[in-house]
Amino acid sequence: MTGVLGDVDPGASVSIERVPDDDVRARLLRLGLLDGPVECRHRLRKGPVVLRRNGTELALGADLADAIEVTPAEER
């Protein structure tokens, strides 16, 4: 079941499946956020989403988060 990153609840783990913007995708790839499941640490109401993987935290603006497709990952 795919959804968008903007709808993921804090605490949930997801795999990022599709990032429409080439540059943003390359930047996420470089940081290792496309390697496997990422944890959604925070989601501000109508605001950015904060992701974490292996101690690296990244904030993404709301519009961007709404354009990124994700699937739920197995809880570790």
Add this chain to the structure above:
Amino acid sequence: MSCHETRAPDVDAEETVALVGCPNVGKSVVFGALADRYVDVSNYPGTTVDTTEAAFDGRRLTDTPGVHGISSFDEEERVTRDIVLDADAVVNVVDATQIERDLFVTLQLLDMGVPTVVALNMMDEAEAEGVAVDAEALEDRLGVPVVPTVAVDGTGIDTLRERVDEACAPDSTPVSRWFDEIPDDVEATRAEKTLLVEGDEPTAERVPTGDIVADGGAPPLADVGRREDVYAHRRRRVEGIADDVSAREDRESSRAEWLSDLLLNPLTGTPLALAMLGGIYYVIGDLVAQRLVDFLEVVVFGEYYNPAVESAVGGLFPDAGWAEPLEFLLLNDSLGLLTVTVQYMLGVLLPLVVAFYFVISLLEDSGVLPRLAVLTDRGLERVGLNGRAIVPMIVGVGCVTMAVITTRMVGSRRERLISTALLGLAIPCSAQLGVIMGLLAGLGIVWWFGYLGVLLVVLGVAGLLLDRTLPGESTPLVTELPRMRLPRAGNLLRKTHSRTKMFLREAIPLFGATAVVVSGLQYVGGLAAIQRALSPVTGLLGLPQEFGRVLILGLIRRDFAAAGMTDVALGPAEVFVGLVVITLFVPCILSMTVILKERDARSALAMWLGSWTVAFGVGGLLAVIL
């Protein structure tokens, strides 16, 4: 360890060593520890990015902006890429707590064939967080020297210094499998080939392509890029190495994480952020911009420096007519080159610049800055900016001049233009705000809220209009949140010192030139002519012609305008209109000078004229309504 030197050192040129790594890995601390003597901070040619250089064992050591990869996503990355391409060797600083992230840059450097030594830094924090990294195993896997360090207390720095000579890169790395796709007649180094298969456009444009250009129309190397394949493959190698050489224990969340969570939760983060803003305002806007600057201007310059210079220099001039203009230029009361100009530079600008760079360094080093950006992203998105523009807006209330410099960190050119324009237009600086608050207090609280309301409306409408009309789209917030930590005093002072020095070196000549031009204009009667020319405008605002003098004062210093208002007899509505106009009206000469330095002349002129138009438009409208 088998190693291959890929670049023969150039005998004539001084050998250069570049420090490269992700942001917040302790590069500048390693730099300070390695450097023999401090040399220079300067803007990298053609950019607003500053780089630091120092001597190091007879070589030149260059610190680069922190990046997550050698590429061209922003100005910092382009600067780092260019420095790496020119360097004879690289010291790659890796955060031991985040090797899954940092080894991407390491492997990229090795793919490029750049002779590299790895400084595995923050070993103490890694231990505290339950992250174990085997440096020897990492050295074996990478094939280049790996030196464990704790740069803040000097651990490992001597070994690092000794092993810089061993910097090397493997003969060949897996990235070469893509090199076949580059046409044979392209002359490129291994580093350039790596960047080419990663689709790095500036490299594709620069590399000589033989006669392919003549054959085809489109840029010949544009199709070569296999960025995602190359990156994904490198990520798999990073994961493999990180799994083999490190282990991460699950620990309870630390105090830093707890604080980070508090800041990112709007319920707790908003009051915390407001308290911090209050603190910043208190330091920059009150302690420094008001008290310290007042003391320096009134006592140091007003009572001692200016009178002393006037009598000393004034006495040197003969009573001849030819000497008069020169004496005026050097000593006049509005912007004399040896008196008021020096007073502005040393009595006003210097303390503000120091305080400001200190506060910014504090916010940067503690990790607070990106978290503030997350909190404010949504609001700023509405005016075509993203969360990173919060810094200029906060600093602007302290001092617009300083804030213009921080617009460097807000991202694209478009966002810098919008934030600079909003700063120049609708953010009153603390110097002016003090006088304005005093005048409004005499009118009553309703006028005060009316004043704030008008400014917010102008800010919002101007932001929306600029967002709609400027070409391009605003870039979304994509920002890493580094771990929160207590900043080191030494590092804060070093940053503050080097940034202040660089700023003043560029601003002083520019401000001096401005002073000469303004004094010249005043001497030949240009300013008086401007005041006469302004009379239709003051009429439009329903204000007496004396208000023209207030406007001219405002050109020089915004708070002069506010102070000048107290001399003109006006009714409440007139005071209100006058205050709105002098707030929206052009930024002061210092701000304009910095805007001119940071942006191009055309944008600066457009902002200048735009401020006039908006100020008189809104003022005229208010005059009609009231």
